[in-house]
Amino acid sequence: MCRWLAYTGSPILLADVLYTPVHSLIDQSMHAKLGAETTNGDGFGVGWYGTGPAPGIFRSTEPAWNDQNLRELSGHVRSPQFIAHVRAAIGSSVQQTNCHPFRNGRWLWAHNGYIAGFDAIKRDLVLAVGESLFGEIKGQTDSEVLFYLALTFGLDDDPPDAVARAIGYVEACGRNRGVSFPFQGTIATSNGDSLWAFRYSTEGNSRSLYFTRDVRSLRELYPDREVLHEVSDDTRLVVSEPIGNLPGAWSEVPESSYGVVGRDGDQLMPFTTRVPHKVP
Amino acid sequence: MCRWLAYTGSPILLADVLYTPVHSLIDQSMHAKLGAETTNGDGFGVGWYGTGPAPGIFRSTEPAWNDQNLRELSGHVRSPQFIAHVRAAIGSSVQQTNCHPFRNGRWLWAHNGYIAGFDAIKRDLVLAVGESLFGEIKGQTDSEVLFYLALTFGLDDDPPDAVARAIGYVEACGRNRGVSFPFQGTIATSNGDSLWAFRYSTEGNSRSLYFTRDVRSLRELYPDREVLHEVSDDTRLVVSEPIGNLPGAWSEVPESSYGVVGRDGDQLMPFTTRVPHKVP
Amino acid sequence: MCRWLAYTGSPILLADVLYTPVHSLIDQSMHAKLGAETTNGDGFGVGWYGTGPAPGIFRSTEPAWNDQNLRELSGHVRSPQFIAHVRAAIGSSVQQTNCHPFRNGRWLWAHNGYIAGFDAIKRDLVLAVGESLFGEIKGQTDSEVLFYLALTFGLDDDPPDAVARAIGYVEACGRNRGVSFPFQGTIATSNGDSLWAFRYSTEGNSRSLYFTRDVRSLRELYPDREVLHEVSDDTRLVVSEPIGNLPGAWSEVPESSYGVVGRDGDQLMPFTTRVPHKVP
Amino acid sequence: MCRWLAYTGSPILLADVLYTPVHSLIDQSMHAKLGAETTNGDGFGVGWYGTGPAPGIFRSTEPAWNDQNLRELSGHVRSPQFIAHVRAAIGSSVQQTNCHPFRNGRWLWAHNGYIAGFDAIKRDLVLAVGESLFGEIKGQTDSEVLFYLALTFGLDDDPPDAVARAIGYVEACGRNRGVSFPFQGTIATSNGDSLWAFRYSTEGNSRSLYFTRDVRSLRELYPDREVLHEVSDDTRLVVSEPIGNLPGAWSEVPESSYGVVGRDGDQLMPFTTRVPHKVP
Secondary structure, three states: OOEEEEEEEEEEEHHHHHOOOOOOHHHHHHHOOOOOOOOOOOOEEEEEOOOOOOOEEEEEOOOHHHOHHHHHHHOOOEEEEEEEEEOOOOOOOOOHHHOOOEEEOOEEEEEEEEEOOHHHHHHHHHHHOOHHHHOOOOOOOHHHHHHHHHHHOOOOOOHHHHHHHHHHHHHHHHHHOOOOOOEEEEEEEEOOOOEEEEEEEOOOOOOOOEEEOOHHHHHHHOOOOHHHHHOOOOOEEEEOOOOOOOOOOEEEOOOOEEEEEEOOEEEEEEOOOOOOOOOO | OOEEEEEEEEEEEHHHHHOOOOOOHHHHHHHOOOOOOOOOOOOEEEEEOOOOOOOEEEEEOOOHHHOHHHHHHHOOOEEEEEEEEEOOOOOOOOOHHHOOOEEEOOEEEEEEEEEOOHHHHHHHHHHHOOHHHHOOOOOOOHHHHHHHHHHHOOOOOOHHHHHHHHHHHHHHHHHHOOOOOOEEEEEEEEOOOOEEEEEEEOOOOOOOOEEEOOHHHHHHHOOOOHHHHHOOOOOEEEEOOOOOOOOOOEEEOOOOEEEEEEOOEEEEEEOOOOOOOOOO | OOEEEEEEEEEEEHHHHHOOOOOOHHHHHHHOOOOOOOOOOOOEEEEEOOOOOOOEEEEEOOOHHHOHHHHHHHOOOEEEEEEEEEOOOOOOOOOHHHOOOEEEOOEEEEEEEEEOOHHHHHHHHHHHOOHHHHOOOOOOOHHHHHHHHHHHOOOOOOHHHHHHHHHHHHHHHHHHOOOOOOEEEEEEEEOOOOEEEEEEEOOOOOOOOEEEOOHHHHHHHOOOOHHHHHOOOOOEEEEOOOOOOOOOOEEEOOOOEEEEEEOOEEEEEEOOOOOOOOOO | OOEEEEEEEEEEEHHHHHOOOOOOHHHHHHHOOOOOOOOOOOOEEEEEOOOOOOOEEEEEOOOHHHOHHHHHHHOOOEEEEEEEEEOOOOOOOOOHHHOOOEEEOOEEEEEEEEEOOHHHHHHHHHHHOOHHHHOOOOOOOHHHHHHHHHHHOOOOOOHHHHHHHHHHHHHHHHHHOOOOOOEEEEEEEEOOOOEEEEEEEOOOOOOOOEEEOOHHHHHHHOOOOHHHHHOOOOOEEEEOOOOOOOOOOEEEOOOOEEEEEEOOEEEEEEOOOOOOOOOO
């Protein structure tokens, strides 16, 4: 079980999102309310777009709640788009290469959930990863393998379709091995321009996921909140669980759906997986 | 807030005490029931008597629940007396030199609790530490300073008296600075021969502390429990909170008292602090 | 580049081998003389046989020279057979799962050297690992993949043959991809009963490897050395580079050969790789 | 033994100074040429001025040469003034609170060298630290205690005088205890506006220290070097040892002197210590 947060909008100091809110992600590292576990102390990571062609990532195996370097970095880096994650390991090692977000080129990827029976189907899954991508898998996690499947299945060209096929492939391989509900979770992925967030599980009972209502509506609701006048109209947060408690500010992402936030506006769409042609 | 455990008796594999029990100390690192906090994820330590004149110590800043090296060590080291501790930092850094147990010569020391207003009186306290001991303070914690006060006040000669004077000194310094309840906590200390455990707080409302009833009584209660026939008659566990749920096995250490377990048998005695002659 | 050490013989305190000698392995972590690099500061590990069916392992990403826990453990654990390793990473991450020795069941495995062009042939190599073993590969290194190839090719039954086939397979895959000299290095592996040490490289110019002459000869040479009377006749050290400077005590393992030390005595044999039947 | 680097001038990507140069500070973490040791692998730190009133600091116990987070941060943070340090511990623990630069308010402080006999005089020294500052000492090092002495003796008002008194106090305390040459080293300190660099040792044989010649002269020498046209006229580097090998670009800071670089231009001045009035 993990918790993640994705921000897109006006450039903002990371700390204003990661530390300041009453039930911030850092607070959720020790006191998650809606997760399978309250403690997410097995490392953390943040990936942000800013200077340079690729996003920066800062990941550590320490619990986020006491990490001084995360606090320093967050207090000095501004970014218009970033993804942060606190981890509760299930089985795999506590090491930086297992910490989210994962990065490949311009892409960042974070996941809350699991591939059921991963040990049994890991070999099938990594064999489907493109040969040129295979060597770039650095860690042990199901989440990273899923990322590389999505990259293999066209994340660059059509992100929702690539994710649909990656999870569809996981489901097919899992069912071949007798796993009833192979996939569970929520996913955040970004290329620096747009941000996609997915909520899906084979059993139709997925991990929680929320997003902030559009800023213009929030300004009408709360005309006196200064922060709402400071951020741009297209600013959005997508989170495993709300980091604040402003009534009316948070909407739940519906079961089996995905959202995209980017330059061309926002969309919330139903999500179904696709069985790829070739299954081992 | 922290949790600790002290064992004395027949040589036993550390893992049999640290990992096997249903509510083991490792479990308490994530799911403490009786503490001020449920999570004790800011490092851990174990000190054990065995080979060599001084006890060994193994301390790490990782949460205990996922530490592979602790698991390995515990599965391969046997000891007749050891103290283990899982830490929840309050203010001081997460670093090995702040992890309990602390060691000096033959002595080990672990503490659950705090010195109230420590920042304000730290200077007064360290000035009272013997000059030859001053340079051996390695970390930042109130617990370690208390250990060096106890060493200064005669831990080698009369442990209960030295601890009474150390805490008494803390109380005197604290009150000088307007702190109403300067000390809170439980302490485990050992020299490899005997083990002392203290439960005390200035306000008379101390952190929890339990010990196992004597093994002979337990054998009568549970004649079929094999483990009770394997351990020697003088085997004892003292713990922040019970690691098992055998009815009748655990007794609470009364408020304001201390116990000693050693070669000459066991004792449970009332504990009061002593105002030392010289207060700054 | 790395340095390793393997001990077999009378049970001995790890520190007596790892710390006490003038040019100990811990010293070699900062000041290696015969290696490709003088610094081996990217983690370390020690695996030892003792209590329990499987060996214990203690591995860390810290440089060995300053690791307090390694010092403590080494001062309190005795073992009749152990392998220690200090690491200089080439490309892969500094994380525990990349630290040697690797362990599987009763087996320990350490390697100094590399598989040339590993990124390009990694996929070919892991595909040849037995399906049931595939999920047990935890890290990213060439050395660990080689271990799992050896396990796949029969390490349990005939260690020299399994290693010959594993390296032969690496050579075949490498040459398929245009790599002239695919393998370089020395290997230590043990099952707790016997210890095998290999020195081999495709180009015939391998990393250094030494072993101690038999104890009886050493006693004749140095009748006054107490330590030589304390250890059993079958005690041996195999090392990347000598840890002491006693003239006549160290012999070089010849190029392209391997040695075995065990209950049935010692042997030093030529080593050639075998091309396995099935190459991708 | 350590190595440090201080930059002031046009805002620049940290990586352009820390990683790009041929003999960069990161390279010096493993291959220092002019230091007492070639390896500086016991942690590192960088403090930079940028967003916010106080400088940011990023410190870690890992060797700098393989730290992924330092590489990421350096590739994404720009700053007009920063101090970086790679550490070779002598005696004290490898922990973040012992890593340079140290920070207090707007001040950063880094040191290469030592206080001789520090264990013996540490108590004398910390007693001279202002009471309100005492609780802010976080680590164990001589370097940090010196920083707090300088703060106590007026670093805010007159940095060269405060440093002269701090070292003078160290020398007086050391001599009281029979230490002939109490202080050795170079110091970098900054308040975000100006940067001071000191080279001094009681014995008059100090650690190496270099600075870059003024940019205008360098442009005349090397009219084709693009980087020299990109940086402002007042850009300077001060370093333990040169990070490049451009002939004529580096000048040695003379023995027993200090330099200041800031808004009001540069100065290079002789440095002598001052015996403070009150010595214990």
